[in-house]
Amino acid sequence: MSRGAVIAFMLVLFVLHQDFWLKDNGSLVFGILPVGLAYHMAFTVLAASGWFVVVKYAWPNFREEEGEEEAGQ
Amino acid sequence: MTQAIIVVIYLILLLGLGYLSSRLFRGNSNDFFVASRSIGPLVLFMSIFGTTMTAFAMVGSTGESYRVGIATYGKIASSSALIHSACFFLVGLPLWSLGKRNGFHTQIEFFRSRFESSKLGYLLFPILVGLIIPYLLVGLLGAGTVMQGVTRGAFPSVFENTGGAVPPWLTMAVISGVVLYYIFAGGVRSAAWANTFQTLVFIVMGFIAFVTISSKLGGMQAASAMGDPAKAVRAGNLTELQFLSYCFIPLSVGMFPHLFQNCLTAKTAKSFRLTLVAHPIAIMLTWIPCILIGFWATGAVMPDGVTPVIPEGTSPNAVLGMMVGKLATPVIGGLVTAGIMAAIMSSLDSQFVAVGTMFTKDIVVHTFGADRFNEKQKVLLARGFICTIVLVTYLFTLAEPRQVFSLGVWCFSGFAGLFPLVFAAIYWKRATKAGAYAGVIGAAISWLLLFAASGYGANGGYMFMGVMPVAVIFSTCALSLVVVSLLTQAPSQATLDKFFVKKS
Numbered sequence: 001m002s003r004g005a006v007i008a009f010m011l012v013l014f015v016l017h018q019d020f021w022l023k024d025n026g027s028l029v030f031g032i033l034p035v036g037l038a039y040h041m042a043f044t045v046l047a048a049s050g051w052f053v054v055v056k057y058a059w060p061n062f063r064e065e066e067g068e069e070e071a072g073q
Numbered sequence: 074m075t076q077a078i079i080v081v082i083y084l085i086l087l088l089g090l091g092y093l094s095s096r097l098f099r100g101n102s103n104d105f106f107v108a109s110r111s112i113g114p115l116v117l118f119m120s121i122f123g124t125t126m127t128a129f130a131m132v133g134s135t136g137e138s139y140r141v142g143i144a145t146y147g148k149i150a151s152s153s154a155l156i157h158s159a160c161f162f163l164v165g166l167p168l169w170s171l172g173k174r175n176g177f178h179t180q181i182e183f184f185r186s187r188f189e190s191s192k193l194g195y196l197l198f199p200i201l202v203g204l205i206i207p208y209l210l211v212g213l214l215g216a217g218t219v220m221q222g223v224t225r226g227a228f229p230s231v232f233e234n235t236g237g238a239v240p241p242w243l244t245m246a247v248i249s250g251v252v253l254y255y256i257f258a259g260g261v262r263s264a265a266w267a268n269t270f271q272t273l274v275f276i277v278m279g280f281i282a283f284v285t286i287s288s289k290l291g292g293m294q295a296a297s298a299m300g301d302p303a304k305a306v307r308a309g310n311l312t313e314l315q316f317l318s319y320c321f322i323p324l325s326v327g328m329f330p331h332l333f334q335n336c337l338t339a340k341t342a343k344s345f346r347l348t349l350v351a352h353p354i355a356i357m358l359t360w361i362p363c364i365l366i367g368f369w370a371t372g373a374v375m376p377d378g379v380t381p382v383i384p385e386g387t388s389p390n391a392v393l394g395m396m397v398g399k400l401a402t403p404v405i406g407g408l409v410t411a412g413i414m415a416a417i418m419s420s421l422d423s424q425f426v427a428v429g430t431m432f433t434k435d436i437v438v439h440t441f442g443a444d445r446f447n448e449k450q451k452v453l454l455a456r457g458f459i460c461t462i463v464l465v466t467y468l469f470t471l472a473e474p475r476q477v478f479s480l481g482v483w484c485f486s487g488f489a490g491l492f493p494l495v496f497a498a499i500y501w502k503r504a505t506k507a508g509a510y511a512g513v514i515g516a517a518i519s520w521l522l523l524f525a526a527s528g529y530g531a532n533g534g535y536m537f538m539g540v541m542p543v544a545v546i547f548s549t550c551a552l553s554l555v556v557v558s559l560l561t562q563a564p565s566q567a568t569l570d571k572f573f574v575k576k577s
Contacts, residue, residue: 062341
């Protein structure tokens, strides 16, 4: 996975964070969570999952720990 | 009374932990300042997370949710879930690498070297320390307010002026003393250990508070039904521009001196992996209970079905303490209060170590030379400066009536406003010494002007042309840095070779 894919992933999440389509919706999910709050909880889980993918497939190498030139600079 | 006893027992446990970590302290400044760069993934994650969660996250978030509703989570917490991890990936990792390669202990050492300017450090030092003081204030004020809220009526004959509650000045003095003890015992290693323990404590206790309060209100569905419907939506509480510009605030983690130092303690780059993934989830686990408690507080009534739990006109800072104090048993109340103190102290410790490190390394040693003081004297100097800053902050708390959330936002705005400096230092070869000065001065002046325009934080809802002040400070810094850098001479090839290693 390239650095461009990581940046694209962050931009998509940034757009998803702007929840204007829910700003007037006060209904409660399961009678407990206001839908705007439930949406941002799902967003948080998505962000964590995205970072898991980055860690797994786009982790840079550092010469400080592998004895070679640092990538990603 | 019970609550106070539980908190005291918790503080004694922390003192014991401080004593244990002091047995591992090697007595040299490298161990005191960066734990000999030996911290592994779990402690690094707990330490970084504990450091970023303070009174702002628990007391402030509950109060802000009570004031403007559930949009509080979106405007700060979920954006942090994305941006904090991005900062660790894009800024923390390269800084760790550069720090390990060049032996940096502080942000200022890094900036001095990258921008080839000794004087830049003297400009940055008062700005960074000046911005940390409101951050410390947030923690101390939050601790004092919560303790007062949960112990109301417990000591009527001892504390008559506060209705029998432990007065804030006493709570603030005691927790400052406890934190000072354990960081003096073992420096940043003690702080990392204490943070690991305290992060577990505040997540678990926050959950216990949530379950207890919802149960007392008749279950989660009944509690949510009591909440003010106007606070269940973003419309009417937060404008689109305000919500969008709040996204700049989490960038502050890229410039926190204490987080820079935390990053340097990592044993390897791989130690950061757990932090990147677990940090967003930990944010959610900490914030959601507080946001819901704040939302429930907007309409919650006592079991008599009539009396509001939170009387009209209550300070947002006091909402969490009152919800816990009125709706939980004394034992649960005590445990939750200990959890809140844990969240607060887990930030104070790293901040204390960071200011001590900066003073010793960036001012004293830099000015008088590395050989002028021996290892013990360096550690003593750091401790002396920490005590001075704690005393100054403590004196501020006695006169500072601001809301925790508002004060936190101003502090974070200052650090986030300086984010272009660190980003350009890492990724833009053309960023120059003059550009760095222009960026720092631009950010400082715009912060001061906007802070003054807000009545020095008294107007909690202050915005500039409809956007959060942080957006203006960030833009001023970025624009000044870019324009002046392009107009001035590029850094030397030696510096570029040192900071921009070509791909192999």
